[in-house]
Amino acid sequence: MDIVVLSRWQFALTTIYHFFFVPLTLGLAWFVAILETMYVRSGNPMYKRLTKFWGKLFLINYAMGVVTGIVMEFQFGMNWSEYSRFVGDVFGAPLAVEGLLAFFLESTFLGVWIFGWERISKKLHAAVMWIVAIGGNLSAFWILAANGFMQHPVGYEIVNGRAQMTNFGALLGNTRALYLFLHTFFAGLVTAAFFMLGFSIYHLVKKQDEEAFRKSFVLSAVIGLISAVAVGGAGHAQGVYLREVQPMAAAASEAHYETADPADFHLIAGIDQEGRKTTWSITIPKALSFLYFFKWEGEVEGLNQVQAQYEQLYGPGNYIPNIPIAFWTFRAMVGAGLLMVLLSLGALIIAWKKYPEKWIRRSGWLVWIIFLPYVANTTGWLLTETGRQPWVVHGLMQTKDAVSPNLTPATVLISLIGFVLIYAALMVIDLYLLVKFAKKGLSAGDMDSVPITGEVETKKKGGK
Amino acid sequence: MDLNILWFILVAILYAGFFFLEGFDFGVGMLLPSLGRKDVERRAIINTIGPHWDGNEVWLIVAGGATFAAFPQWYATLFSGFYLGFFLLLFALIVRGVGFEFRSKLSAPRWRYGWDWAIAISSFFAAFLLGVVFTNLVRGVPIDGDMQYTGGFFTLLNPISLLGGLAVVMLFLFHGANFLSLKLSEGLRERSHNAARTYFPAALLFALGLFAALLFTPSAFSAKGVLSAILPVLAAAALVVSRVMMGKKKEGWAFICSSLAVVLTVAALFAALFPNVMVSSTDAANSLTIYNASSAPYTLKVISIIAAIMVPVVLAYQVWTYVVFKKRVKADAKNLTY
Numbered sequence: 106m107d108i109v110v111l112s113r114w115q116f117a118l119t120t121i122y123h124f125f126f127v128p129l130t131l132g133l134a135w136f137v138a139i140l141e142t143m144y145v146r147s148g149n150p151m152y153k154r155l156t157k158f159w160g161k162l163f164l165i166n167y168a169m170g171v172v173t174g175i176v177m178e179f180q181f182g183m184n185w186s187e188y189s190r191f192v193g194d195v196f197g198a199p200l201a202v203e204g205l206l207a208f209f210l211e212s213t214f215l216g217v218w219i220f221g222w223e224r225i226s227k228k229l230h231a232a233v234m235w236i237v238a239i240g241g242n243l244s245a246f247w248i249l250a251a252n253g254f255m256q257h258p259v260g261y262e263i264v265n266g267r268a269q270m271t272n273f274g275a276l277l278g279n280t281r282a283l284y285l286f287l288h289t290f291f292a293g294l295v296t297a298a299f300f301m302l303g304f305s306i307y308h309l310v311k312k313q314d315e316e317a318f319r320k321s322f323v324l325s326a327v328i329g330l331i332s333a334v335a336v337g338g339a340g341h342a343q344g345v346y347l348r349e350v351q352p353m354a355a356a357a358s359e360a361h362y363e364t365a366d367p368a369d370f371h372l373i374a375g376i377d378q379e380g381r382k383t384t385w386s387i388t389i390p391k392a393l394s395f396l397y398f399f400k401w402e403g404e405v406e407g408l409n410q411v412q413a414q415y416e417q418l419y420g421p422g423n424y425i426p427n428i429p430i431a432f433w434t435f436r437a438m439v440g441a442g443l444l445m446v447l448l449s450l451g452a453l454i455i456a457w458k459k460y461p462e463k464w465i466r467r468s469g470w471l472v473w474i475i476f477l478p479y480v481a482n483t484t485g486w487l488l489t490e491t492g493r494q495p496w497v498v499h500g501l502m503q504t505k506d507a508v509s510p511n512l513t514p515a516t517v518l519i520s521l522i523g524f525v526l527i528y529a530a531l532m533v534i535d536l537y538l539l540v541k542f543a544k545k546g547l548s549a550g551d552m553d554s555v556p557i558t559g560e561v562e563t564k565k566k567g568g569k
Numbered sequence: 570m571d572l573n574i575l576w577f578i579l580v581a582i583l584y585a586g587f588f589f590l591e592g593f594d595f596g597v598g599m600l601l602p603s604l605g606r607k608d609v610e611r612r613a614i615i616n617t618i619g620p621h622w623d624g625n626e627v628w629l630i631v632a633g634g635a636t637f638a639a640f641p642q643w644y645a646t647l648f649s650g651f652y653l654g655f656f657l658l659l660f661a662l663i664v665r666g667v668g669f670e671f672r673s674k675l676s677a678p679r680w681r682y683g684w685d686w687a688i689a690i691s692s693f694f695a696a697f698l699l700g701v702v703f704t705n706l707v708r709g710v711p712i713d714g715d716m717q718y719t720g721g722f723f724t725l726l727n728p729i730s731l732l733g734g735l736a737v738v739m740l741f742l743f744h745g746a747n748f749l750s751l752k753l754s755e756g757l758r759e760r761s762h763n764a765a766r767t768y769f770p771a772a773l774l775f776a777l778g779l780f781a782a783l784l785f786t787p788s789a790f791s792a793k794g795v796l797s798a799i800l801p802v803l804a805a806a807a808l809v810v811s812r813v814m815m816g817k818k819k820e821g822w823a824f825i826c827s828s829l830a831v832v833l834t835v836a837a838l839f840a841a842l843f844p845n846v847m848v849s850s851t852d853a854a855n856s857l858t859i860y861n862a863s864s865a866p867y868t869l870k871v872i873s874i875i876a877a878i879m880v881p882v883v884l885a886y887q888v889w890t891y892v893v894f895k896k897r898v899k900a901d902a903k904n905l906t907y
Contacts, residue, residue, distance in 0.1 A: 176663075197868075201638040213627070213887055217893060221894075561611070
């Protein structure tokens with residue numbers, strides 16, 4: 106395997122892994138802040154216990170997000186040095202500002218939050234959690250501003266073969282980035298809502314801390330429903346815009362090979378990548394035009410026509426991304442999203458009916474809904490990042506030209522194996538701890554771990 | 570002064586801030602198993618940096634981001650060139666970071682003490698690797714005319730850079746012991762004093778060795794005259810004063826002076842580097858400088874404005890956190906946040 110393939114695998118794996126933890130951090134911070142505010146306003150100790158319980162799970166998850174995040178920043182230079190040279194003027198700035206403006210805020214105040222329960226006033230302590238939530242979500246904005254540039258470059262000019270920033274405002278106001286951010290912001294809330302909903306169901310079934318977990322249940326169902334609808338809305342708006350600025354990626358997500366007016370929508374389809382066509386499909390007539398234009402007509406460019414345009418623009422080559430990945434990840438993401446809308450609606454009905462015992466008894470398996478947002482988050486990013494290929498920066502630089510030329514396959518293989526091993530080990534530990542504390546119920550939050558008594562054994566005594 | 574010089578200084582300040590803050594964090598990490606003889610003691614030691622270490626580590630992320638934004642060519646050549654070095658650094662930082670979070674979550678002794686050693690070893694390697702990286706920047710590494718690094722992993726491990734790595738480790742051990750004697754109480758405070766005394770000679774010796782070695786590096790001190798000679802002398806002096814203050818039980822002053830020593834050491838390295846950012850040992854003409862490695866003026870202007878506003882704000886709230894947690898930590902199970 107060559108360094109491009111290996112580097113892409115490493116980047117994909119470390120990014121997907123990182124993004125396993127990030128959405129929960131983004132969303133759960135708001136929930137913890139809300140619960141703590143309810144505690145401060147009501148004085149009800151149950152809310153304090155809830156805050157500490159969800160806060161503890163938040164922290165276990167947070168640590169993983171932080172340590173895997175540093176990897177992301179370093180990798181641009183490590184594996185993609187030509188990319189870094191080419192776009193550093195534009196791309197480096199939002200990353201630097203992210204640290205300075207957002208990540209400092211999040212991590213510094215989180216330290217105060219963890220250790221500050223007895224040191225600062227209740228109100229200030231709650232405010233600190235709000236700052237953590239704002240800091241984390243601001244981080245997401247800056248990162249997505251950088252990513253938005255890769256999808257749809259704006260505010261730059263090419264000087265001596267390098268992209269130079271000409272308009273910082275345009276970079277931040279990039280419509281592509283704003284949609285990405287809205288979509289991610291609500292995805293974070295949905296992730297946290299289903300995490301909370303799933304574990305609340307677990308405790309309601311176990312009849313453990315029922316009063317408290319009913320509160321969590323309602324809170325997560327309400328926010329889950331609103332955010333699941335919003336994430337769909339933002340996603341749809343993003344899709345419509347995608348057709349304008351990245352017609353190739355849009356057509357790829359629909360396996361839409363030939364330009365048509367009106368265009369049909371493939372619910373599912375068989376894809377012949379070599380022959381550049383679909384072999385069979387279940388189709389809703391005119392629906393693709395409807396999705397894009399909100400009427401039953403309108404021309405939607407097909408993959409083959411965009412390919413022809415790109416060959417004229419950029420020279421010969423294959424500009425079509427991997428269609429099965431784009432097509433099926435899109436369906437998995439939307440499917441999971443729609444299911445989550447229904448589930449949170451169902452949860453609200455259950456709460457409204459005062460948790461009928463008949464329902465509770467049969468609901469143990471519903472804990473697994475926790476995984477739904479993870480499916481949507483992962484497939485969503487796969488779609489976004491593979492849909493952009495073969496470009497690393499759309500229309501400006503191809504991924505194969507972005508890799509660090511000094512690397513050898515052996516070097517990248519070492520780091521790839523290293524990351525896979527440590528990430529796998531940490532995933533096992535992290536899931537074990539999350540599940541262990543989540544199952545324990547509220548006592549997991551107030552009982553701080555107990556010290557071990559006695560001396561640390563420093564020397565091995567014979568026979569032991 | 571043009572923006573390129575300003576950003577060279579800013580990047581130097583960010584790395585100096587990182588070495589100063591995460592320096593004692595790494596020192597505390599390395600001292601953890603030897604200083605803490607009971608679980609509560611170890612928890613007390615971790616809790617001295619507990620509220621701060623994550624915020625401190627962000628200094629590295631911001632310094633890296635600033636290098637990327639202001640000097641993309643430097644960022645690209647450095648990170649791709651020192652690939653396995655940075656991979657090992659990431660590995661160490663990952664283990665250390667999750668170690669702090671995971672260690673107290675289970676109560677099996679093997680689990681906790683295992684993580685304590687993991688924290689110590691990863692702190693050692695992180696400090697060592699950072700020393701190796703920065704010494705190599707000044708000493709020079711093979712770079713061709715296209716700004717590509719042409720050496721391998723073992724090119725990075727040369728006598729001078731190994732000396733640099735050890736110097737940083739020893740400095741951090743001393744600095745960390747000073748921090749702990751300021752933050753711990755009773756027996757642990759005494760033990761921290763002793764640790765500071767123990768590591769002082771090594772810290773001074775290795776630092777002097779590093780400065781002496783660089784003195785004979787053609788691109789570094791010898792070419793730059795007075796300033797580059799003064800900074801190492803001041804760094805060594807601060808180190809000595811710190812030890813004297815520790816002898817007089819003036820822990821605050823001892824910590825301030827060891828902080829100064831760390832900051833001045835970084836300043837000395839950056840002064841030796843200027844106006845290069847990466848010296849080429851292949852041909853001096855291939856060196857990356859603050860001009861041929863930088864972003865265009867527009868980008869530098871934008872990030873200058875943001876930095877001018879944000880750096881003071883960040884400093885203000887980070888200082889505030891040290892005020893909130895200014896009380897000494899007691900190894901007393903009832904009052905420890907686990």
